[in-house]
Amino acid sequence: MELRVDGKRAFATTGGRTHQPGRRAVVLVHGAGMDRTVWVLQTRYFAHHGRNVLAVDLPGHGRSEGPSLASVGDMADWLSRLMDAADIETASVVGHSMGSLVALDLCARFPERVDAAALLSTAVPMPVGEGLLSAAKANDRDAIDMIVAWGHGRNAHLGGHKAPGLWMTGGAERLLEKADDDVLYTDLGACDGYRDGLEAASRVRCPVLLVLGREDRMTPPRAAQELADAIPSSRTVVLDACGHMPMIERPDRVLDVLGEVIRGGPGPA
């Protein structure tokens, strides 16, 4: 679905289904340097199970016009305006890594627009190491390798993709390579610079599910503990044999747990 936000092209996939009036909406937000395609299975599943789905390309990512946005707050504002453009008043919001911070910020600042949230591979704060930041700033290929190496659990490094024949780390490398120069650096800077997360978390009132990978080296489960404690209505699921990319490393389990917070049935138009 191509939309206009702030006069610029914005894209979100709907999982192969056009939106129907009266259905609850699900908005999925990708992580740093990535795009909507990380959610392909979840997008298609919810779209074919009665939800209006938007898996967004944040500005400067995928098919959405740039430049990329420099702060998590700006991304949450943009997401709110994207929902306006798509005539979505309230949605369940699912975010991965950087996208989880965007979802969190949206929950805190636009509580009337979020009926539930799932934060995958999250942590607050979400500091980014100097080595990765400087490689990303230089648009050095090493930044991609670091993210892919650290971002997948031990199992994923040897494959075993649920979708037959797909090679997980190869797919992640190609996806990150597609991003324009400076996009990854801007994104990582936004993660690193998001300082208000715990304060935002205290204002969240909707049900929130944290989905964490036990082998995640980028946002290990212990780094999400403060966030979980700060959100009054949160529940945490830790997935075994999973790194920082649960929607790809454990897609079925992620669908199952998301189904626990993303409610179906009729909702506000």
Place this chain on the structure above:
Amino acid sequence: MAKPGFPRFDTLSLHAGQHPDPATGSRAVPVYQTTSYVFQDVDHAASLFNLERAGHIYSRISNPTTAVLEERIASLEGGVGAVCAASGQAALHLAIATILDAGHHIVSSGSIYGGSHNLFTHTLPRFGIETTFVDPRDPRAFRDAIRPETRLLFGETLGNPGLEILDIPAVADVAHEAGLPLLVDSTFATPYLFRPLEWGADLVTHSATKFLGGHGVAIGGVVVDGGTFDWEASGRFPTLTEPYAGYHGLDFVEEFGPQAYVMRARSEGLRDFGACMSPANAFHIIQGVETLPLRMARHVDNTRRVVAFLDEHEAVAWVGYPELPSHPDHELAKARFPKGCGAVFSFGIGGGREAGRKFIEAVGLFSHLANVGDAKSLVIHPATTTHQQMDADALEAAGISEDLIRLSVGLEDPQDLIDDLDRGLRASRR
């Protein structure tokens, strides 16, 4: 390849795509000799069919044993995914049929396997796909042959049988400037010797029957998607960038991004054409891949010794191996194939066709048959076998002379191979 934090080539050869079987603990890859897979419930079934959940439905489309081989080859080539097929030829057809329609055109190297030459020359035209053959050593010839309806450039990493080295970066540049992908058959090289995707190719096929399987026991092929080609920017590939009625309007690039091609190849090509690899063959080929690095190193080592012997032999007119200074691609070989140029090469026997007949009948360890890449050494006379459907002009264009004998050097003791060849060469002169 040897990036910090990632498993390395030899490890991937043994482990990629497989974890010990969760049901039995089996360390070896089990042969899932089954046609189909029980659905958990009706919704699970519907979700699998509609690509909402990943998993196996029917072994024509995917199979757990075959999937291990697919991931393993994808990992070794550095791709985003792979699809196995019933043979190397089935893989080539699948690679083409995924993106070409009637009315489209291919620009291909003229120095390719005779079976592929037949497909392009005689069979694909029946389905409206034409091919222009060009000199693989001339990237400008590829450019000059591109037409508005061209959709694919094709060549072999190491040409069969002359080992013409495709200048992949140069040909890839030509392809990409025209908004087209480059498909490379890398059967002779295997990812151990050369990884085409790292040099600019977009798609790779293999006859897995050869060195990947390595023991001459199973027929199979594989298509690897590099995930690099921008189908959307090209605008010439509606099978990947427009809604597909065969999957409820699925737009593969919109939803699968860099893995669009390999997803379409499986979900359409295996579903509808059905040339899948059997799980038993996948199992056999996996056993070969597990020792690919060890075998290829030995294949090359033996080949170098055999080449050196033949190059000095008075009964031999010429030897075509790129590591020899006399080969036209010697400089490219030095730059791009430091581990060797494979174990299949040709030489010309003094005395022509009749001498060739005597030679082939006199050798013993070298088996006379139509295959390459076996652990055992093989020999053939292409002009009367693998390339016999080509006329004289096509043979000449492909660099195949009547005195040409092709060897596939195996893993026997190299001195025994040399002794066998010497016996054949002496017989050829009687």
